[in-house]
Amino acid sequence: MIKKEKISDKRTALLNATLTLVNNHGFHNTPMSKIAKLAGVAPATIYLYFENKQDLVNKLYLEVKEDFSNCAFEGYSEDLSVKKGFELIWFNIANYKLSQIKETNFLTQCDNSPMIEEEIRVEGLKHLQPLLNLWQRGKNEGIIKPLTDYVLYAFTIYPLSFLLGMQERDIHTLSETEKQETFKAAWDAIRM
Amino acid sequence: MIKKEKISDKRTALLNATLTLVNNHGFHNTPMSKIAKLAGVAPATIYLYFENKQDLVNKLYLEVKEDFSNCAFEGYSEDLSVKKGFELIWFNIANYKLSQIKETNFLTQCDNSPMIEEEIRVEGLKHLQPLLNLWQRGKNEGIIKPLTDYVLYAFTIYPLSFLLGMQERDIHTLSETEKQETFKAAWDAIRM
Amino acid sequence: MIKKEKISDKRTALLNATLTLVNNHGFHNTPMSKIAKLAGVAPATIYLYFENKQDLVNKLYLEVKEDFSNCAFEGYSEDLSVKKGFELIWFNIANYKLSQIKETNFLTQCDNSPMIEEEIRVEGLKHLQPLLNLWQRGKNEGIIKPLTDYVLYAFTIYPLSFLLGMQERDIHTLSETEKQETFKAAWDAIRM
Amino acid sequence: MIKKEKISDKRTALLNATLTLVNNHGFHNTPMSKIAKLAGVAPATIYLYFENKQDLVNKLYLEVKEDFSNCAFEGYSEDLSVKKGFELIWFNIANYKLSQIKETNFLTQCDNSPMIEEEIRVEGLKHLQPLLNLWQRGKNEGIIKPLTDYVLYAFTIYPLSFLLGMQERDIHTLSETEKQETFKAAWDAIRM
DNA sequence: GATGAATGAGCATTCATTCAT
DNA sequence: CATGAATGAATGCTCATTCAT
Numbered sequence A, B, C, D: 001m002i003k004k005e006k007i008s009d010k011r012t013a014l015l016n017a018t019l020t021l022v023n024n025h026g027f028h029n030t031p032m033s034k035i036a037k038l039a040g041v042a043p044a045t046i047y048l049y050f051e052n053k054q055d056l057v058n059k060l061y062l063e064v065k066e067d068f069s070n071c072a073f074e075g076y077s078e079d080l081s082v083k084k085g086f087e088l089i090w091f092n093i094a095n096y097k098l099s100q101i102k103e104t105n106f107l108t109q110c111d112n113s114p115m116i117e118e119e120i121r122v123e124g125l126k127h128l129q130p131l132l133n134l135w136q137r138g139k140n141e142g143i144i145k146p147l148t149d150y151v152l153y154a155f156t157i158y159p160l161s162f163l164l165g166m167q168e169r170d171i172h173t174l175s176e177t178e179k180q181e182t183f184k185a186a187w188d189a190i191r192m
Numbered sequence E: 001g002a003t004g005a006a007t008g009a010g011c012a013t014t015c016a017t018t019c020a021t
Numbered sequence F: 001c002a003t004g005a006a007t008g009a010a011t012g013c014t015c016a017t018t019c020a021t
Helices: A001-023 A032-039 A045-047 A053-072 A082-101 A101-111 A120-123 A127-142 A150-155 A158-168 A176-190 B002-025 B032-039 B043-049 B053-072 B083-099 B101-111 B120-121 B125-142 B149-156 B158-168 B176-190 C001-027 C033-041 C043-049 C055-072 C082-101 C103-109 C117-123 C126-140 C149-156 C158-167 C176-190 D001-023 D032-039 D045-049 D053-072 D081-101 D101-111 D117-124 D126-138 D149-156 D156-170 D176-189
Strands: none
Touching: A001 A032, A001 A045, A001 A053, A001 A101, A053 A101, A082 A101, A082 A127, A082 A158, A082 A176, A082 C149, A150 A158, A150 A176, A150 B158, A150 B176, A158 B101, A158 B149, A158 B158, A158 B176, A158 C001, A176 B149, A176 B176, B002 B032, B002 B043, B002 B053, B002 B101, B032 B043, B032 B158, B032 D032, B053 B083, B053 B101, B053 B120, B053 B125, B083 B101, B083 B125, B083 B176, B083 D001, B101 B158, B101 B176, B101 D176, B120 C043, B120 D001, B125 B149, B125 C176, B149 B158, B149 B176, B149 D053, B149 D126, C001 C033, C001 C103, C033 C043, C055 C082, C055 C103, C055 C126, C082 C103, C082 C117, C082 C158, C082 C176, C082 D101, C103 C158, C126 C149, C149 C176, C149 D156, C149 D176, C176 D149, C176 D176, D001 D032, D001 D045, D001 D053, D001 D101, D032 D045, D053 D081, D053 D101, D053 D117, D081 D101, D081 D156, D081 D176, D101 D156, D149 D156, D149 D176
């Protein structure tokens, strides 16, 4: 068991190193040698855990994405009202994005560059289904505007990525009240 | 004058080639040699017009950004009411983003990766001032929610970048009515 | 004894794996890891039986060569007439080369590339002595042309390596009559 | 013209360097860096003249092979009698193989290892056609044994490769008389 | 201005070999 | 005996940039 943890440690160290370096310098300015050094292993060791550089970053993307999804729906139940459910999810996501800055920044970079192959990106999208179901319910009940999921997403969740940018560059940090007000903007955008 | 236009032609050809290639393959998968080939010049010629690769992409960023800004405020006057003014700007931007796909895509990629130095990015932000002024007026008149400019931007303009993604990948194309409805979402998000 | 056989099994498995892989991909395209995998052992295990890669291939060379020599002189006795003796040896070698394709191919590759050190190669040549003795006798008796052993070898035995190539690449398979006719060519080349 | 010669010089220097190094150390023990150094250019320069390492060695193979073929049929005409024609070609080849040692050695190594792809090898075989035609004529006239071309080749031309080995390793150098006697062996092998 | 030949620095990846278990 | 995780050293290849013409 100790052994397994140690192995897992190296894999995790490599993923963490990649996260940090890709965030700071981008995919192609992050040599494998630097990843190895930061993770405290020899370059060749990376290839014991990942097929190649692309595989390493793909795996990182998927694992971060999964972590994100898990947080997004923590405490969520379909028994909640549309508004309560949406509020829960929105705050979950907002809290994740505003606290897990490194992870969020990485996902944003992946989603907006040819760094990740389309195929992998699509795989990372599956997890949002509960939110889409919630929106469908809201549209049926006449509570939410009859817009496509893409538009709903664009005006409620996607804006949070932008606010992260501020947070990260220390331009502005959202207070709890501001977060509340911001939620109101998101909700007003899509509610009937 | 003819000669100057010809020279300018090469510069433009280089910028266009860069736009296309960086969009399709990313900054670091776009060798100077390919840019030169697509522009129909020799690699060394690039260095007659730009200092180096970074300079080339910086200049491209700034010029695209300026073009974008010009479109954003076309027909705008401070005499317009807050809502009318905002509507005009919003549709200008929406139309730009949904039609000038290559340019928009490029800007999105730049804004979400370490490809462009912070300094340059900041320089590209100056042009939005009229919109910020408009929002200030709206807040003063009690028409617009008293949120920071960042939040207002995040929930009205920034979402359009996401919708572009759909357009580009042929997932969904916005009809004129949908665009109207989408504007309503943006306006509802920030109006009192 | 059983245990020793088992150990010996692993050694043999390694030699066989090496033979196959070097034949198909060449010495330098045959990683130790693949040899180990094909032999069903761990890479490190190779070093229990052989000093290093070069040693492994040297040993293989010598053992194959010895096997070849044993076949070459099977049933041979110095009591036979020069022609009968030569015929026996020639057919022995021909049959070996045309049936033990893997082994022959390996030897050919070794003998025509810097894969094997000269020193080892020389060691593998000792075994042909009876054939050289036979030729000496033939020359003394005026039955065989007074050519150097090298030339005699070049025009009788060496050609068989070429015919193997055909066999291996399925270009042409020698029938029994053709083999007889081919022997005649070899004999005519060196007989007075 | 001077310029073109200079360019051609580098290509030739690279081919020569490759010939020498591959002969001495084998394909896979010949790094591009050493080829470059011996040719007096930077490693990257190789890629201006050849696509990659395999292409470099393929091109070398084909050019050497062509040179060899040209020598083989120098002075040959179909008007010659079968024996005279064969004699001419045989001596041409013998002289080439015994003097152009580096080239011959390289060809031998290529022909007996997986270094060269089959496809390329086949391309290098085209040139021998006149010899095959000559043999056909000889068979028709009842002068040459009715063996397949492969066998005829194996017992007349192929042995010369073996003799080269001696020459190269300074074991034995053929005198002119020995060469004559050796030719007799070759001719005896295939004549009726 | 324009070129293309040339290159130095860098990088992903492989592999023979070792060593703790 | 046997292993497999780990690695240092090497290598093929790319590319931004320069410079003589």
